[in-house]
Amino acid sequence: DIVMTQFPLSLPVTPGEPASISCRSSQSLQHSNGYNYVDWYLQRPGQSPQLLIYMGSDRASGVPVRFSGSGSGTDFTLKITRVEAEDVGVYYCMQALQTPWTFGQGTKVEIK
Amino acid sequence: EVQLVESGGGLVKPGGSLRLSCAASGFSLSSDTMNWVRQVPGKGLQWVSSISSRNTVIYYADSVKGRFTISRDNAKNLVFLQMNNLRAEDTAVYSCARAKFPGDVGGFDIWGQGTLVIVSS
Numbered sequence: 001d002i003v004m005t006q007f008p009l010s011l012p013v014t015p016g017e018p019a020s021i022s023c024r025s026s027q028s029l030q031h032s033n034g035y036n037y038v039d040w041y042l043q044r045p046g047q048s049p050q051l052l053i054y055m056g057s058d059r060a061s062g063v064p065v066r067f068s069g070s071g072s073g074t075d076f077t078l079k080i081t082r083v084e085a086e087d088v089g090v091y092y093c094m095q096a097l098q099t100p101w102t103f104g105q106g107t108k109v110e111i112k
Numbered sequence: 113e114v115q116l117v118e119s120g121g122g123l124v125k126p127g128g129s130l131r132l133s134c135a136a137s138g139f140s141l142s143s144d145t146m147n148w149v150r151q152v153p154g155k156g157l158q159w160v161s162s163i164s165s166r167n168t169v170i171y172y173a174d175s176v177k178g179r180f181t182i183s184r185d186n187a188k189n190l191v192f193l194q195m196n197n198l199r200a201e202d203t204a205v206y207s208c209a210r211a212k213f214p215g216d217v218g219g220f221d222i223w224g225q226g227t228l229v230i231v232s233s
Contacts, residue, residue: 037217039218039219039220041157041219041220043157048207048223048224048225048226049157049209049220049223050223051212051219051220051221053219054212054218054219054221055217055218055219058218060212060219060221061221092156092157094157094159094219096216096217096219099162099171100159100171100173100174101147101159101162101216102159103156103157103158103159104156105156106156106157
């Protein structure tokens with residue numbers, strides 16, 4: 001199975017400041033078509049996960065432009081340009097290159 | 113409103129069975145790959161199973177293979193998860209999720225709120 005490792009696991013943030021979460025996979029997630037099969041989700045407290053980024057860098061419908069995804073191969077990053085209070089929750093990366101689809105452990109983002 | 117609603121969870125003894133349902137509303141899931149994902153309260157996400165739009169491609173996590181069966185009824189806009197020989201470690205909230213594109217590519221863009229399964233004597 002592909003192991004997804006996120007860091008940090010806890011991220012205190014200040015509203016208006018940038019934030020960054022890293023995700024590393026145990027093997028390359030780059031498909032032969034050139035796309036990276038990694039997605040990012042935000043699970044707000046008490047809610048279901050929400051898709052933020054798919055295929056490494058494509059923003060899902062309705063997701064604010066302050067969220068961006070980057071990276072290739074085994075190293076990926078989710079960035080928030082300016083954190084807002086509604087961004088608190090747990091962020092997960094997930095690989096969809098080969099089954100079983102696997103998630104990272106989650107990064108808990110909270111306001112300082 | 114586009115949504116997925118799960119039902120069928122509950123308390124069951126080890127070795128018992130449950131059948132979960134996932135009902136789609138506001139859209140037709142007949143062309144979509146559908147998944148089940150579970151989450152132990154307070155813990156992370158674990159993918160459980162996936163079924164393609166026409167039942168031709170089905171995958172399971174090793175931890176449930178041989179015990180769980182995913183199926184669908186496109187005419188009724190439903191997806192199911194039959195869970196047999198349940199174990200304590202299957203205790204979790206089970207959510208269904210739609211894949212944005214066929215083959216689970218593009219992430220899971222619609223999620224249900226989940227149904228809680230508790231396996232305990």
